[in-house]
Amino acid sequence: MTQQDVPAAPAHWEADVLLRDGRTAHIRPIGPEDAELLVEFYARVSDESKYYRFFSPMPRLSDRDVARFTQVDHVDRVAFVLTLQGRMIAVGRYDVIRPGDAEVAFLVEDQHQGRGIAQLLLEHLAQAARERGLERFVAEVLPDNTRMIQTFRDAGYRVASEYEDGVLILEFPIDSTDTAIGLMFNREHRAEAASIHRFFNPRSVAVIGASRRQDTIGQALVRNLVTGDFTGRVYAVNPSAAAVSGLPAFKSVNEIPDDVDVAIVAVPADAVQDVVLDCAAKGVHGLVVISSGFAETGEEGRQRQRRLVGLSRSYGLRLIGPNALGVINTDPGVKINASLAPLMPPRGRAGFFCQSGALGSAILEKVNNRGLGLSTFVSAGNRADVSGNDLLQYWEEDDSTEVVLLYLESIGNPRKFSRIARRVSQRKPVIAVRSGRTTQGVPMGHAVRRIGAPPQAVDAMFRQAGVIQTESLEEMFDVAQLLAHQPLPRGRRVAIVGNSDALGLLAADAAASVGLVVNKSIALHTEPSAEDFEDALDSAIDDPEVDAVVAVYIPPLNVSGEDIANVLAAVGEQSDKPLVSSFLGAEGVPELLRVPDVAGSTAGRGSVPSYPAVEAAVRALAHVVDYAVWLRTPDGDADGPDDVDQRAAKKLINEALSANPEGTELDPTTLAALLAAYGVDLRPARPVASYDEAVAAGEADGWDVVLKATADHLRERPDLAHVWRNIEGPAEMRSAWNALNEIVGDPEKAGFVVQKNARPGVPISIRSIEDPLFGPVVSFGISGPLTELLSDRAYRIPPLTRRDAAAMVREIKSSPMLFGYRGSEVVDVAEIERLIRRVAQLQNDLPQVRSLELSLVLAGAAGATVLTASARVEPVTDPRSDWFVRRLPSLPGDTLPS
DSSP states (O other): OOGGGSOOOOGGGOEEEEOTTSOEEEEEEOOGGGHHHHHHHHHHSOHHHHHHHHSSOOOSOOHHHHHHHHOOOSSSEEEEEEEETTEEEEEEEEEEEETTEEEEEEEEOGGGTTSSHHHHHHHHHHHHHHHTTOOEEEEEEOTTOHHHHHHHHHTTSOOEEEEETTEEEEEEEOOOOHHHHHHHHHHHHHHHHHHHHHHHSOSEEEEETOOSSTTOHHHHHHHHHHHTTOSSEEEEEOTTOSEETTEEEESSGGGOSSOOSEEEEOSOGGGHHHHHHHHHHHTOOEEEEOOOOSGGGOHHHHHHHHHHHHHHHHTTOEEEOSSOOEEEEOOTTTOEEEESOSSOOOEEEEEEEESOHHHHHHHHHHHHHHTOOEEEEEEOTTOSSSOHHHHHHHHHHOTTOSEEEEEESOOSOHHHHHHHHHHHHTTSOEEEEETTTTTOOOOTTOOOOOOOSOHHHHHHHHHHTTOEEESSHHHHHHHHHHHHHSOOOSSSEEEEEESOHHHHHHHHHHHHHTTOEEEEEEEOOSSOOHHHHHHHHHHHHHOTTOSEEEEEEOOOTTOOOHHHHHHHHHHHHHOSSOEEEEETTOOBOOGGGOOOOTTOOSSOTTOOOBOSSHHHHHHHHHHHHHHHHHHHSOOOOOOOGGGSOHHHHHHHHHHHHHHOTTOEEOOHHHHHHHHHHTTOOBOOEEEOSSHHHHHHHHHHTTSOEEEEEOOHHHHTOTTSOOEEEEEOSHHHHHHHHHHHHHHHSOGGGSOEEEEEOOOOOEEEEEEEEEETTTEEEEEEEEOSHHHHHHTOOEEEOSSOOHHHHHHHHHHSTTGGGGBTGGGOOBOOHHHHHHHHHHHHHHHHHOTTEEEEEEEEEEEETTEEEEEEEEEEEOOOSSOOSSOSSOOOOOOTTOOOOO
16 A cells, blocks of 8 residues: 555544643644654754664664654554644654554653653554554663653553563553543643643733723733732833833834743734744743634634634644633732733632623622622633633632632533533532523634533533532622632521511521521511620521521611621631621622631631622522532442443444444344443343234243334324233233234334333433533433423433432432332332443443433332333544543634644
């Protein structure tokens, strides 16, 4: 086969990646056109690195070597290059040496060593090898090449080693074990957090497009940086001005004599790409692009945005925006307001990420009015590069951030978001508002994959990850001020203390409607003294049957309420139970209820949040209670790979796709074998086309069988009795056959089957799909038309823990049918949960399964019987957004420059 006949490498093998230091690079398969780049790269590599790679001096590559290294078949010989600023800085490859095994090797340019490049190449080569059916890598390494040896050992694979002729031979299986994936995610976390750190902690900032004219974006950016008391250096870049706002102006970033960490860009959209090149030459770490005129304007703008992102990443730059409001860090050691917001928010404990530049200023004003305070703030605009996932990675380790606030207009990689948010939520609460929940629409400037899952699946993903999802920004702030200033409740039991019977009753009604239990109610007279209020609060807080307290105070005429405020603040500071209030109808944390904070926040721990309506206070408390319950509920062990035969399942699917390259519905035999590989027994059903065949099938099963029509158009008709049960002989089969043929009308299309009778039980269904945006999605519900009409299904995103499966069974409205409704038997819920987990595991492991449905499972007291199932498999043409390699997201249809 000539090189021209070699098929192209899969498109998803090319990606932008993030290095250990937070800078970007580009990885892609090598090609013959890379010959010159390879020669130039090899010339820059030190003699020592060459010796470690080839075990000989090999000062230069011959033409034969260049051809051998650049001409690969992308199957048995695979090679990836890493490029930066158009130059090759590393190359890694594997060559198959025997069936299932390949030899792997790397070479990294010396000045880029120590940036985690070999680790990235190993991840991508291993994933490519798995896709090609390989199982093990072999590497020959000189014993003193300790850095490369450590690279293999740090990958999380089980490495075996031996010496041979003075060379260390390393062998390791490349299956994606939990250990290997966990270590990869740790490396991803460190790199993404590092890429964001410099945006929040720059030593110097250049404003490109700084202007002397009032009421311009460039003027506002410079003014906000200077008046915000930024502790670093600010440089103005304007080719036609000598000075801006008292600062000397430079014609370009390159003319600035000192280093520049972050560039704030406010120039016309068609000039931004030139700015990127200027910043790259200067060594700028990241760009905050305030400029509009990109994807939010239409197709031309989308193309401009793609070029901007590709160019920035190809030069190692991360990008916030375009069409962004900017970034803010209130840390006294930094105090950077690199945004268009004239108001620097007070220091606080919450980190805020939003995608709307238009809403950003209003959000900051609302934060200030409520006395909430922020640690950091990012408005990402079109979210072309830096996303909420990156900020979650940073805030997870940021000691200054105790609460994370997200205003999301789209989710580009929900599978990754779910994984990161679940981990972050274990340490600090994450509160989110998601626009377009009903319509699932996204702003014009945001490009995401299409979604096939229903809106309930998105909500389920948030619940599963422990994210507190609120209906509005107002409700988000209601919850945030409670989490920022009060401890978490231990349970759902609430006490109500107040001087208004009417408001107390409203509070009790509101509590009941959101699942809280009012265990105590203390009604004070309309003009209570401070001592009365303090005694009542102490009584409620000291009660072991109370987990949280709602305080209501409406002042009499001509009474300021200051004495009551002092009591509330004092009790709130000392209480280990949360205290919320409706105090004077105030919103936020009023000055009277604030506790000083040595850390500089406007309201310290123990400050008592106030709500203008008592219902808002109760709703906020209910959200926090749900989060506390989620936090304290153990995940439970997940089903391990030892419980399934994944290899047999993959073989079945590969055989099905080999025979049907475009995809196919699995036949009953293959489907039964696939489910059996995951510990799910499908009861056999014998297709029959005549009465005689039905009798033969009944005799083969030993009778006690059912005859049923399985065609979809019949099973979905509740008015048709398409099943005849408890058939014990030929005479009963004759009656069943004649009756069903008369009912269905067209017996040839009925799809009659005979099946062994199952014990009575509650009919349930378990489904899974491979969604283009979410990847695997699993749902559960009671079978039947009413369930479908009412959308009474529970959804989750695999992988599932035991807690997830248990929650799915209990959260559907019809769940009482499984727990002894009206005296019926309690079914084997543990078996239902096991089936849910196994379906989820199968869907998570096998993306070729486009849909799977256990459409009829009878769940009884002694187990569950799977009676009907179906599945469709298709080749994977678009990999999951959260694959087994680290990669930065790209827009659909992008071809990013290298």
